[in-house]
Amino acid sequence: MYALPPRYDFRRVEEEVARFWSENNIQKRHMEMNKGAPIFSFLEGPPTVNSYMHIGHARGRVYKDIVLRYQTMKGFDVWRRGGWDCQGLPVELEVEKKLNISSKKDIELIGMERFVEEAHRLVDYYIGEWRKGSERLGLWLDYDAAYQTRDEKYMEHVWHLLKKCYESGDLVVSFKVVPFCPRCETPLSSHEVAQGYEEVEDYSIYVKFPVEDDVKKCLVIWTTTPWTLAANEAVAVNPEEDYVELEVGKERLIIAEKLLESVCSNAGITGYRVVNRFTGGSLVGLKYIHPLGTEVGAHGSHQPPAHTVLPAEFVSMEEGTGLVHIAPGHGPEDFELGKRHGLPVFCPIGTNGVFTEEGGRFAGLSYREAAELVIKTLSEKGLLLKEGRVIHTYPHCWRCGTPLIYLTSRQWFLRIDRIKRLMIEENAKVKWYPVWAGQSRFGEWLENAEDWCISRTRVWGTPLNIWTCSKCGSTRAVGSKAELEEAEKKPTPIKMHRPWVDRVVFRCGKCGGEMYREPFVLDTWLDSGVAHFASVDWLRDKRLFERLFPYDFITEAIDQTRGWFYTLLFTSALMFGRAPYKTVLSQNFVLDKYGKKMSKSRGNVLWASDAMDNWGVDNVRLYLVSKAQSWETINFDPDEVKQINQALNILWNVVSFAKTYFDLDRYDPVKETVWAMLGYAEPEDRWILSRVNTLIRYVTSNIERFEMHEAARSLLNFIVEDLSRTYVRAVRRRFWIEERTPKKIAAYAALHYVLRKLLPVLSIFTPYISEYLYQRLKTVDDPISVCLVKWPRPDESLINPEIEDQMQVAEDVITATLNARNRARRKLRWPLRRIIISPNSPRAKSSVQALRSYIERMTNSFSVEVLEVGQKPSEVLRKLVPNPARLGPRAGKRLPLVSEALSRVRVGEVQDHVARSGRYSLVLGDGSIFEILDGDFQVVEELPSHLVEGEGRFVRVYIDVSEDERLRSLSLANEVIRRIQVMRKELNLEIVKEVPCVVSIEPQSVQESLKPLIEYIEEETRTRISLGLGRDFGGRVYKREWTLEQAALSVAMLLEEGKNE
């Protein structure tokens, strides 16, 4: 027997269900249940396996799972191969940590072989952890066939793409200023840079550049990176703007007119005089003395236009001095300007951020150390106008947090110009959720996208497949592993990873020289970016790809707009000329309870496994989904997760309640279907049957629109409000009926139907508890697991908007009645003689009439009286009260007499008379007559003492609290029943067990009044009652005494007959 434990314990549920799934191979059967049906293809964005799954990852994975389960249940053959992103800087950093090393030099020291082996081991470990965690979370992907970006078969797709681009001219090498992380010693792509902006405090210095012909005259520049001054080659001005020459003491300073005030206040210049004014254009060509010319000797050989003023449109009048220091080696814009004017590209800093020999006096210093020395030197030379600090946003390495520096270096790029328009057009065809994520955000990003720097000077990654001849410089691209076999020198066995691939040497086809591999590895975003064709091994067999591509659905967090969403589109545009996905669901992050970003340094990271341990998989899943739209951030608050647990506990209780009575009566859901029992259905049955079907329709349409939170909330609301609060409350008494009446079975059928419809829908959100409960309710005709059920379709024939409307009114009546009872201190178990309902509208009236008996039942009233719309009960007393403002002046001292007379006359008569003739002659107590006019009085309504009012949205309810003997004894009987039930409960008796009881009540007269109701009490409590008789049964007795409103009650319950005493 599948009895339900008394409380919902998620640990127990998860354990049992997980065992059931694994023993019956449910995951595989679920994934294969629609083989051959139309395909729904999903492309898994591969998580980087450098660490454990945290709650943010879990959120994303829950959305994936919900969609995949839904599409599966809808009947699609869902493609859901897993995938793991195995390479790249993040993994390297983790390996470094494990090996306790921290730089590229250290890697060379321990040897690349060892490093790469360790990387493999680390990846193996985390893949295992991620799979375990994901499966526990319920995300059912095809993990056995999961793609791994480190596999040679996978990497060959990257090579294939690059070779194609090499041949088409889309892959180019060039010198460029790129952002470097000096700690990781590798350049970052723009989408990596985009992820690392942080607010920091930096130097803010104003520096004087003396003009060569007139050293008292200085150009003033502003910079936040003093160390780049060592590589200064020019000063740029905006030729269109006006500049001024200031006299400050003996010096003359040149700055932009528009920035005059801000510079003077920032640099603390007072007492100046404007002596000259000219356009920026007139400054062009002016030669200046390099402020660090003597310290950095290389500048001696730099010929004009080096160290002169150049025109540049980008010079802004928003900040700085209007004169911009130009270091072509250290700034992208500087580089471009330098290229236009033929400036030397001077870059005296290595990729590790340390000045080289070219750096002269700064050689051997890190850029940070150099910055201080630069400031000191300038200060000594009298060229430092002002040193300050500024807080601004500056890009940092997205993985290690080191501030980036811009350096010139030789890098490999994928050119965007050929495909840019195509990408924009293709993106417009993609369905984005929400729309703005695609149109505004991604669209804007695409408009501004630049060439993609794909080379990285690291170790653990897909190697760049370009070999260059050491003699003549010609290059070749290698497109596959097999091609490596053609090499002149090669290791055995050949491996595609570094360092082995570096040992492959080709013979140059042009000059016969030796060709060595370009020592780069590739941006890891390129690895995951080719997943659309690499994950299905396109190179070896294109058939699968052709069935899946473009993918129906992908979903990742919003940061992937610039990451994976972008690189997928980029490579797909290059390879196939179209977008690789049709629908993108954008998600957002999980923040901590206080809205703070979770980070290891802050120590507030919540690991998915801890969350699952603490609050349960189902609770966490439902919480994450129901809290907000997927594209909004959520603050994770454990207390709120517990609320979800409470709601699921209510569902548990409902099933437990149902199951108890189903078993008791051997209810047969196969024969006693809702269709068979429909003729015996009560209004509440027809209502819940309609509600559940309306719900399914609503949930389905919300899922289709990716309004998952709305779907989840409507489910929760249905469980708590409709199913538990309303329906179970309504059918409880029917369930308690002892005989197997059709009306009871009709309720069983309705409840069984509702649960059987509900659980599969719920299972995509909370698979564990849904499965657990499904197991207790499924019939022999049902699939073995809830995960193998088809998505329920609403039974349109059961949808009945009319009864849903009517019930809304009925519930309103019930609430209003309970409200009135509460005020009148009339407990629900004390029956009411009658309630009177005054409806607000014809619709409310007809609803009340239709559900009259339901309302009687639920309010414990003998009768329901329905008035006309807006009508008051006839017992409402109407009184005339004087309006003293009007009557006072006229009646004077007679006012009390008038008041008294008004209270005596018949209200209707006075009203009619006044309405007809405008006046009424009032006979006062002293016999005199007083004329009252319209407006002299008001009509006030007063309820008689036996009526108490309660107000609802649709009705006003008056309860009649007057009592008679019959009502009183019934109330008493109910009090007795309740006490006996408490005792049964305390003894934990079986529901069906019948026990003998002695009930005695003081005073005797009250006990007498109970006599006719003994049978009723016996029926309700499954007891055999002796009233006030002998105190001993001669067995073991449980006895309790109670004080009721009007009497003292004592109940003795016989436990075991005939056992001693």
Added chain:
RNA sequence: GGGCCCGUAGCUCAGCCUGGCUGGAGCGUCCGGCUGAUAACCGGAAGGUCGUGGGUUCGAAUCCCACCGGGCCCA
């Protein structure tokens, strides 16, 4: 500096697209009740300048503009 999202009760969120009944819900708090689903459940109450200021309109939480605050993305 530019783009996008958000700002409604103590907390978490609906409502806004398509202007109109007294701006809702859950949780929390307080009061009361109920009790064979029971570490549940029900009723009631308190609690809101709908971020601020303008504008459009007979009417604005809702549409428009500006500003303030928070977040994200880009410079």
